[in-house]
Amino acid sequence: MTRPRPSGGSAASASFVASMAGAVDLSALKQRAQQPPPGAGESAGGPPSGAEVTEANFESDVLVRSNEVPVVVVLWTPRSDASVQLVDLFSGLAAQDGGKWVLATVNVDTASRVAQAFGVQAVPTVVALAAGQPLASFQGMQPPEQLRKWVDSLLSATAGKLSGGADEGEADEVDPALASARESLEAGDFDAAKAAYQSILDGDPAHVEAKGAIRQIDFLTRATTHPQNAVALADAAPGDIDAAFAAADVMVLNQDVTGAFNRLIALVRTTFGDDRTRVRTRLIELFELFDPTDPDVIAGRRNLANALY
Template identity: 65%
Template sequence: MTRPRPPIGPAMAGAVDLSGLKQRAQQNAPASAAEGAKTAGPGGPGGTEISEANFEDQVIIRSDEVPVVVLLWSPRSDVCIELRDALSGLAAADKGTWSLATVDVDAAPRVAQIFGVQAVPTVVALAAGQPISSFQGPQPADQLRRWVDSLISATAGKLAGATSSEDVEEVDPAAAQARAHLEAGDFVAARTSYEAILEADSGNAEAKGAIRQIDFLTRASGQRPDAVDVADAAPADIEAAFAAADVQLLNQDVSAAFNRLIALVRNTSGDDRTKVRTRLIELFELFDPADPEVIAARRNLANALY
């Protein structure tokens, strides 16, 4: 099977796995992120402009100490500029409790490629080298404030950086092998590896999340490309709607996918409604629970049900 391009981009929880980059960065890291900042270029509360040269130090390593909010933007977009200014203001007001990193996708396309960016502006928050939340497009100032506050709250007391060998998390060989299969696009081998991890540790969150994503990728990449048109022509066909939602998620049209199934919940009853609701919740679980689109969709689903 041809390896599909990464789905959903950074919005999908865990879809962008930077663990390999983090490991390399730690091996080559300066004594502290502050030391690395000496050569990082313009920075401070207003944000650090990210290039290939300083990406590892100012994004991956820095996120061991405080949450790093990465803004992928273009100076050709007024919306991007407005969002950059809004985030810069919040970063300045918060005085170092989190770090703003800005990536001009035109000037640093390879950095943008790491995040699987399909549109700008895209914002990805990282902690301990991994994405923990994200969104695309403009956001109201009050929602931005709440989003940043949620990042600070979620990481409070959990980020201190690795200061000694005792602080460095031991790499699980089984997990490393599973990640390697996943990064290589070998979904069968990756799923087998993660299943073995779950057999030994039934509560392993990484394995559970990875299997959900692998199953989604396998199913969605096999849907017919005109699935959306087919579903639009038969709005009462549940299976057609499921296929269309998969394709829309794969193409990062997240709200449209959620709204399609929420509309179907409104128009069904009994077992059919339960079936649609179950699929929708499964799709929610692919994302960070704090993702604004997931929060909105859960609220809309509750309204549709009650």
């Protein structure tokens, strides 16, 4: 969950906020990657253009490397012509840009656990990472000119924020309080992390990362207390709002983000007054855990508007 503090208030900068917890479980994959399978090779010096990512090299070739330059991960399958074409197009763009960003590929057929960590629902899927965290993503094939614009936007959003993209001596020194908060969050010490981020927020109420991290911590703290059969309990009591809330949290943790949104949207349609307000408020809280440009969030907000009006 570490990332440079964003500057300014643009949407691109705000996307650095910790906003994809539950949908992209990169920390869990990082822990597994520290015990590579027998015979797995190790990367040296970061991935070349189009390097294939496995559990063994995920940390070094994606997470660590993304602290230096953006890493564009293409989750694909050789069984899909669109996937193959997209990888080829990104390979060409990476070559054109001469190391300003790097391309990594994940074959979902052979690296299913890596794909699962990204919450892949369809291929091809593209996820851009910076400072170890998802920054932007999309699914499906895009025309070459749109890919060029997408990469240029990525480079603009990360300019000067990563060690590999800054001139010598220009990199901002990380605030010790922020570094401590990030370390606690990465270690899973939610209480310490929240206290540290709250202290930062008290001094700087507009601090984007602190606000996003606290939102994420509150969700994880709540969601991990629900029973594993929360979905079944909610299905057995369709009118129980609290049961629906618990089920939606568990579904997000299990990477069924669309299902979680749809469950609460369906409840919005059948509730009124204060109950409807409660459901709408909780749904918006879940939206805010993710990048606002995430397709699931865009669809969810549209469906919520339809349910309300």
